[in-house]
Amino acid sequence: SAVISQKPSRDICQRGTSLTIQCQVDSQVTMMFWYRQQPGQSLTLIATANQGSEATYESGFVIDKFPISRPNLTFSTLTVSNMSPEDSSIYLCSVGREPGDTEAFFGQGTRLTVV
Amino acid sequence: SQQGEEDPQALSIQEGENATMNCSYKTSINNLQWYRQNSGRGLVHLILIRSNEREKHSGRLRVTLDTSKKSSSLLITASRAADTASYFCATVHQGGSEKLVFGKGTKLTVNP
Numbered sequence: 001s002a003v004i005s006q007k008p009s010r011d012i013c014q015r016g017t018s019l020t021i022q023c024q025v026d027s028q029v030t031m032m033f034w035y036r037q038q039p040g041q042s043l044t045l046i047a048t049a050n051q052g053s054e055a056t057y058e059s060g061f062v063i064d065k066f067p068i069s070r071p072n073l074t075f076s077t078l079t080v081s082n083m084s085p086e087d088s089s090i091y092l093c094s095v096g097r098e099p100g101d102t103e104a105f106f107g108q109g110t111r112l113t114v115v
Numbered sequence: 116s117q118q119g120e121e122d123p124q125a126l127s128i129q130e131g132e133n134a135t136m137n138c139s140y141k142t143s144i145n146n147l148q149w150y151r152q153n154s155g156r157g158l159v160h161l162i163l164i165r166s167n168e169r170e171k172h173s174g175r176l177r178v179t180l181d182t183s184k185k186s187s188s189l190l191i192t193a194s195r196a197a198d199t200a201s202y203f204c205a206t207v208h209q210g211g212s213e214k215l216v217f218g219k220g221t222k223l224t225v226n227p
Contacts, residue, residue: 004157033214037155042203043217090155094215103148103160104205104215111155 002027006093006107013083013114020079021110023093028073031096034066037109038089046091049076083114120218121204127224134191136221138204139184145207147180148215149189152201161189161202166209196227 003026013019023032032049046066047055055068070076080087093107121138128134138147146165150158164171164180164187171178177190191198201222205215 006157042219043158045214045216048214092157094158103163104158105160106150106157108157109155 002029002095002105004093004095004105004107006110008110009108010111011113013112015084015114017083018079018081019083019112020077021091021093023076023078023095023107025074025095029095030073032070032076033094033096033104034068034076034078035092035094036089037092043092046078049078080112083112085114088112088114121202121221123221124219125222125224127226128194129226130194130196132194132225134194134198134223134225136189136202136223137186138188138218139186140204140206140216140218141185143209144182145209147178147187148205148207149176149178149187150203150205150217152203152220154200158203191223194223194225196225198225199223 005024007022011019034046035043036046037043045058046061047057047068049055049068049070051070051073065081067079090109090111092109094104096102096104126134144166146163148163149161151161152158162173162176162178164178166182169180175192180187201220203220204218
């Protein structure tokens, strides 16, 4: 299994500001993903964080709003930029050990409230 | 959207009863997975079933997969109050990346 540390666990931010969320894994992983879970909803994939190259964003998500870094195989950050109350969600980091039909491991999530 | 649908959206049962949750999806898959989420925290993987499997067991969990109907069910037997959580199915689709596509989830409440 993989142990994922996600920071911060929660934050309350002013609209118009930005928040960077960190995801640290205890071992090298190939696949790393960022999800958003809006209140009472399911998880929606924001992007796949690619090591050494630009992230791959899903439809509806753009790099200017959600810049992602992945400098190595154990660490990634997601920034939520120019926040508005609609960005209030839980943001989750997920990793897969390698491509294929294996389980995904999740961080505990960052509960973001924008006021 | 490839997102699956779970039903029921919410389920309330008594301890000791069985809980059954269903999941449907839209396109061909490599595998289907079930996850559990406690109170808006991180998800925990419960069980994975591959597209060529029809049934799988893990402890009190039983998962079935019907690829002809594009549906799966999760059965929790002899439920406990500690099983109270939200349960999500997630699929890995054929020909795509390794990303998971999550269903809408079932919120299960087990009353003591």
